[in-house]
Amino acid sequence: MTPTTSYQQPTTRGYYGQFGGAFVPEMLFPNVEELRTQYLEIMADPAFQAELQALLRDYVGRPTPLFEAKRLSAKYGTRIFLKREDLCHTGAHKINNTVGQILLAKRLGKTRIIAETGAGQHGVATATVCALMGLPCVVYMGAIDMERQAPNVARMRLLGAEVRRAESGSQTLKDATNEAIRDWIANPVDTHYIIGSVVGPHPYPDLVARLQAVISEEMRKQLLEKTGTELPDFVVACVGGGSNAAGAFYHFLDEPSVRLIAVEAAGHGIHSGHSAATSVLGTPGIIHGSKTLLMQDEHGQITEPYSLSAGLDYPGIGPLHAYLGEVGRSEFIAITDDEALAAVAELSRLEGIIPALETAHALAALGQLGAGPDDVVVVNLSGRGDKDLETYLKNMDKLV
Amino acid sequence: MDRIKHAFASKRNLLNTYFTAGYPSLHDTIPLAKALVEAGADILEIGMPFSDPLADGPVIQGSSSVALANGMNLPVLFEQLQGLRAAVPETPVLLMGYLNPVMQFGVEEFCRQAAAVGVDGLILPDLPLDEYEEFYQETFKKHGLKAVFLITPQTSEERIRRLDSLSEAFLYLVSGPGTTGGTTLPDAEAQEKYFERIAGLKLRNPRLIGFGIADKAGFDRACGHAEGAIIGSALIRALEDATDAPAEAARFVRGIKSA
Numbered sequence: 001m002t003p004t005t006s007y008q009q010p011t012t013r014g015y016y017g018q019f020g021g022a023f024v025p026e027m028l029f030p031n032v033e034e035l036r037t038q039y040l041e042i043m044a045d046p047a048f049q050a051e052l053q054a055l056l057r058d059y060v061g062r063p064t065p066l067f068e069a070k071r072l073s074a075k076y077g078t079r080i081f082l083k084r085e086d087l088c089h090t091g092a093h094k095i096n097n098t099v100g101q102i103l104l105a106k107r108l109g110k111t112r113i114i115a116e117t118g119a120g121q122h123g124v125a126t127a128t129v130c131a132l133m134g135l136p137c138v139v140y141m142g143a144i145d146m147e148r149q150a151p152n153v154a155r156m157r158l159l160g161a162e163v164r165r166a167e168s169g170s171q172t173l174k175d176a177t178n179e180a181i182r183d184w185i186a187n188p189v190d191t192h193y194i195i196g197s198v199v200g201p202h203p204y205p206d207l208v209a210r211l212q213a214v215i216s217e218e219m220r221k222q223l224l225e226k227t228g229t230e231l232p233d234f235v236v237a238c239v240g241g242g243s244n245a246a247g248a249f250y251h252f253l254d255e256p257s258v259r260l261i262a263v264e265a266a267g268h269g270i271h272s273g274h275s276a277a278t279s280v281l282g283t284p285g286i287i288h289g290s291k292t293l294l295m296q297d298e299h300g301q302i303t304e305p306y307s308l309s310a311g312l313d314y315p316g317i318g319p320l321h322a323y324l325g326e327v328g329r330s331e332f333i334a335i336t337d338d339e340a341l342a343a344v345a346e347l348s349r350l351e352g353i354i355p356a357l358e359t360a361h362a363l364a365a366l367g368q369l370g371a372g373p374d375d376v377v378v379v380n381l382s383g384r385g386d387k388d389l390e391t392y393l394k395n396m397d398k399l400v
Numbered sequence: 401m402d403r404i405k406h407a408f409a410s411k412r413n414l415l416n417t418y419f420t421a422g423y424p425s426l427h428d429t430i431p432l433a434k435a436l437v438e439a440g441a442d443i444l445e446i447g448m449p450f451s452d453p454l455a456d457g458p459v460i461q462g463s464s465s466v467a468l469a470n471g472m473n474l475p476v477l478f479e480q481l482q483g484l485r486a487a488v489p490e491t492p493v494l495l496m497g498y499l500n501p502v503m504q505f506g507v508e509e510f511c512r513q514a515a516a517v518g519v520d521g522l523i524l525p526d527l528p529l530d531e532y533e534e535f536y537q538e539t540f541k542k543h544g545l546k547a548v549f550l551i552t553p554q555t556s557e558e559r560i561r562r563l564d565s566l567s568e569a570f571l572y573l574v575s576g577p578g579t580t581g582g583t584t585l586p587d588a589e590a591q592e593k594y595f596e597r598i599a600g601l602k603l604r605n606p607r608l609i610g611f612g613i614a615d616k617a618g619f620d621r622a623c624g625h626a627e628g629a630i631i632g633s634a635l636i637r638a639l640e641d642a643t644d645a646p647a648e649a650a651r652f653v654r655g656i657k658s659a
Contacts, residue, residue, distance in 0.1 A: 013530065023499060025455040025525040026550040027574060029559075168461055169451065181454050186578040188554050286500040286526065287452070299473040300504030301451040 007253035007329055008209075010320075014202020017326060019319035022201035024289045027185040031193075032289075034108065036203045042107050043100075043210065055099050056214065059132070060089050062096075064215075066222035066378070071350040078371035081226070082353070082381045083219055085244065092356065092383030093215060093244045094125035098194055100211035102129040105192035112191045113137045116166075116180040118145055118173030118240065119311035119358065120152025121383055122196030127161035137161040140179040142172035145310045152387050170304040173240075173314050177288050197241025198318030201289030205246075205318050212247025219378055220251055233375040236261040237382065238362040239332075240276070240312035242321040244382035249330065259331065262321055263365045265307035265358075266334035276305035278317045279325050279332040287316040293325075308337040308391065311358040311383075338398055339364040344385065345399040356383030357391060403492040403520050404546060404569045407442055408606045414628030415619065415656060416443035416608055417635055418496065419649070420463040421480070422472025423449070428645050429480045434487040435646035439653035443608075444488065445523065445630065448477060448497030455525045457581035459633035474505045481517035494548060494569075496523040507536065511543040521546035521569045529563065537566070550574050553594045557601065564603040573598060573609045573626060581633025582612040595625035619656050631656065 007016075014020045014036075024032050042048055056062040064084045073080040085093035098115075105113060113130050115137070117123030123139040130137035139156055143165045146153050156163050169175040177200075184193045198205040198212075220230040235252055237245035239262040252258040267275040275281060282293030287302060294316040295303045307313040324330035335343075340357060343364035348354045355363060359382045371377050385392065392399060407414060417436050421429045433444055449464035449472050456464070484493060495514060502510050502524065514522070522545055527536065532547065540547055546569035551560055553576060564571060576582070576591055598607065609622040610630030622629035635652055642648035 021528070021531065023526045023528055023531070026555060027455060027525075027552050027577070029528075030552075030554040030556075168458075169465075174452070178452055178454060182457070182579050185455065186582075188552075188577050283504075285503060286498075288454075289526070296500070296504065298504070299475075300501035301468060301473075302500070303451075 007324065008250060010202065010206050014206065016320050016323035018284065019292045019322040020202055020205060021291050022289055023286045023291065024201045025185070027188065028181070031184060031188050032201050038108065039104060039203050039207050042104055048103060048107065051103055052100055056096070060095050060099060061087060062214065063218040063222070064088060066219060066226065068226065069351050072347065075350065076366050076371070077373055078375045078377055080366065081223070081232070081376065081378045083215060083248065083378055085215065085380060085382045086353070086355065086359070086384035090121070090125050090128050091386060092121040092125070093212060093247060094122045094196060095128065096214055096247065097196065097208050097211045097243060098122070098125040098129045101192070101194045101207070102133050102135070105194070106133065108192060110190060110192035111135065112187065113194055114140070114180050114183050114191055115194045115196060116140045116173065116176040117196060118142070118176065118314065119309065120145065120149040120156070120387060121311065123161070123163070124152050124155045124159070126194050126196070127156040127159035130161060131159045138183065139163050140166050140176040140183070142166045142170070142176045144171040145173065145176070148391065149310055149387060172310070174302065181288065197243040198246045198320055199241040199288055199290060199316060205290065205320055208243050209246040209250055209320060212243050213250035215244070215247035215380060216249065216251035219248070223376070223378070227376055231255055231258050232378045234259045234261055234369055234371055234377040235380070236263060236362045236365055236369070236377060237380040238263045238312065238358050239317055239321055240265070240314045240358065241316070242318040244380050246318060246320055248378070248380035253329065260324065260329065261365060261369065262325070262330050262332050263362045264332055264334045265309055265312035265361055266336045267306040267308070269336055270334050274306035276307040276313045276315070277334040278315065280334060282316065290316070290319050292316050292319040293322040309340065309357040309361065311356070312361065333365045333368055335361040335364040341395050341398045344392060353381070354385035355381060356385050357388045359383050403490060407492050408570065408627060411442055412627070413623040414442040414608065415440065415653065416445055416628060416630040417441040417653065418445040418447055418630060418632030419635055419639070420447040420449055420460065420467050421477050422467035422470045423463040423636070424466065424639050424642065424645050426470040426472060426476070427480070429477070430483045430487050431646040432649050433484065435650045436653055437488045437491045439650035440657040441491070441653050442628065443492045443494070445494045445496045445632070448474065448495055448501060450498040450501055453498060455579055457579040457633060459581040459636050463636045474501060474510070478513045478517060481519070485518040492520045493518065494521040494523055495519050499524050499526050508539055511539050511545055515543035515545060519545065521548055523548045523572065525550055529566070533566070548572050551598065553577065553590070560598070560601060560603070564605050567605050570606045570608050570627070571603065572630065573607050575609055575611045575613065578611065580611055599625060616656050616658065
């Protein structure tokens with residue numbers, strides 16, 4: 001009998017197929033190794049799990065509802081459910097990960113927390129749990145992102161975090177991540193780095209996927225209740241680094257009847273030169289300590305991605321997603337800025353829910369699924385749109 | 401002839417200077433190499449610029465961006481390095497950079513061309529030890545290229561011994577926590593203890609201390625604990641506004657090596 005293999009598990013060195021690993025300078029080796037050798041054991045500890053589950057329930061507000069969007073369903077001629085991660089405390093799925101990682105950091109004896117953020121949702125979620133646990137918090141954010149996501153900068157500061165401006169490179173998420181890694185190099189003993197997505201050196205992609213997996217764990221139970229079966233026909237999620245998609249896919253990865261749809265940001269169009277569609281434009285290489293698909297020039301210099309959405313303009317994708325795409329377990333769809341904006345308007349009008357711009361990319365893919373009237377489609381509604389109001393106001397002509 | 405071994409056998413208090421290829425202007429690479437060696441540099445470390453240099457501080461991030469904007473890339477660099485051994489016949493030369501551009505160029509072809517132009521060794525800080533042993537070591541060896549590994553205050557003795565056994569050049573002692581070009585004063589006492597701890601291990605390879613060594617005082621202090629030191633960011637800073645980069649580089653090295 002051949003052993004059962006699972007898409008969920010990377011190898012002991014953190015590989016999903018050819019993707020993953022831990023390509024870190026020696027300065028980071030002890031930090032990453034400490035985490036690698038301890039995370040599974042700590043997470044398996046019943047006391048850790050009890051504390052995590054209590055916080056997810058009482059602080060984050062889990063389980064989040066699975067809402068049947070009937071008017072949206074009527075429009076697309078299929079049965080659509082929305083997994084309401086936008087109703088999590090702080091307004092997005094990001095806090096599922098930060099709650100888990102802060103408990104992990106405490107058990108590792110760390111006394112200082114750092115994070116990177118793009119749209120600011122992960123920064124806010126990190127600042128929030130640091131306030132809750134009384135730990136000092138430094139969040140790195142690209143200078144450009146600080147401008148376009150000003151309300152989240154204010155939130156982080158109100159929560160007591162120090163927001164440091166990343167001025168290098170494109171001054172967005174990639175550079176904020178570089179700066180956070182450099183901070184960790186300079187503070188190797190007392191600091192834990194809470195990465196916000198399923199990216200970075202092993203064990204981060206696996207760690208973050210496990211902490212976000214609560215999304216699909218709940219989906220299965222809720223679908224059973226509402227549809228009579230745990231398995232939908234489609235799960236749809238947007239992908240920047242890919243943490244909400246990893247969480248939404250996780251407990252369906254080994255269920256081949258469920259089609260997993262990863263939606264990327266095409267910006268002005270995949271081949272416009274202003275895009276973040278990594279699955280199409282990326283080639284294998286190394287970014288932020290992980291071997292994965294990334295956008296780069298012929299000489300291996302990492303290029304600047306573009307999306308109107310600050311949470312999706314990352315030049316790589318998590319190694320799990322690179323692998324799922326390569327072996328055909330997931331399918332990628334790319335959505336432009338304008339298509340995403342149209343989806344914002346559509347969900348707002350049809351269901352009374354204003355989604356985050358990142359999430360709107362997943363919604364905009366609904367028309368491309370080919371889902372029939374008997375199909376069940378779950379869209380992971382990863383975040384709410386409050387943080388994007390300024391962008392929406394600027395683009396009102398595309399929304400009305 | 402093993403230029404690295406010969407340098408360590410015949411000299412004391414070695415100065416290894418790092419500079420970024422293609423900085424301050426594209427064709428400065430060879431003139432800088434020549435000027436540095438003539439002024440007294442004992443080893444050259446030529447930086448291959450990368451868009452996202454994780455182990456480097458703002459100074460080398462800056463010189464890397466400028467070099468890339470100047471048009472530096474690996475094909476251009478290897479073209480320039482055709483003139484390397486005419487300019488600096490005896491001096492050990494290392495290429496320092498990040499793994500991704502090397503991977504995209506092709507590891508085998510990279511090693512072949514590096515060896516052909518007379519490069520002696522490679523420093524790729526984000527190439528992990530396990531990956532090196534499994535996938536790279538054989539290719540490096542085949543082309544006679546020596547790998548240089550970094551050691552930090554947090555590196556365990558077991559790991560230091562493993563790095564020492566895999567190295568045939570020197571060990572790069574990172575002076576303290578932080579990226580290159582750090583300006584904060586390190587904890588001098590902790591640093592001395594760390595250097596002494598490493599010295600006490602009686603490793604088979606010589607050691608050079610790097611990160612945060614910026615001037616003659618820092619160089620002399622480092623030489624008290626190791627076979628020499630590596631200076632990078634401070635040299636790059638000196639070249640920032642230089643009208644004659646090679647002359648400025650020579651002046652910088654003479655300032656470090658003066659008696």
